[in-house]
Amino acid sequence: MxxxxxxxxxxxxxxxxxxxxxxxxxxxxxxxxxxxxxxxxxxxxxxxxxxxxxxxxxxxxxxxxxxDPVPAGRELVGSRVLTECGEERGTVLDAAFDPLTARIEAVLTTSGELPPDRLLGLGDHALVVRAPSGRAPG
The missing domain is CATH 2.30.30 (SH3 type barrels.)
Known part of the structure; x- marks a missing residue:
């Protein structure tokens, strides 16, 4: 966009x-x-x-x-991507979203595509995502 x-x-x-x-x-x-x-x-x-x-x-x-009040939020594109274990998973390149509901449908990173159910948090430092299935945190 x-x-x-x-x-x-x-x-x-x-x-x-x-x-x-x-x-x-x-x-x-x-x-x-x-x-x-x-x-x-x-x-x-x-x-x-x-x-x-x-x-x-x-x-x-x-x-x-x-x-209309502007809700809080952060810029997603350009954010570092880290797992909840602290592993580096690239950078956010883009995001797909539904233009009617504004819901995020996928996040495209330098390491591949992430579905929204893997997203945990977005802060100043990084986008934190759930580790891939089969990998326990810690």
Missing amino acids: RGLPVLTPGDAGRVGVVRALTVGGAPWRVTSVRIARGRLRKDAAVAWSALGAAGADLLIARSGGGS
Whole structure:
């Protein structure tokens, strides 16, 4: 979604472009979108609920959407991936999610794809995931 234009409904005025998606855990879903509004303007954080539509080539921010509170969350893409045992499992490259519910369906890492049931926590340091089946923690 990075780089997709964000438009307003009706006159289709351009708000900016998607810079990043913020993700919250349990249930894992996109909570907000960070929009780059231009070189001389600060980025804007918009709650996912303030978006009227999401498509393959654009997002539409509903009018008055700026009044929705922006839920807490962290950027997933670019995060280190660690198992609960502390083993390094690469870096997050991308995430697939349902544009209607914003639920995360899969996380693509440099070590492969992770289903959402393996995700345990996301912090400043890393995305923590459950170790593959058959490997006990510790």
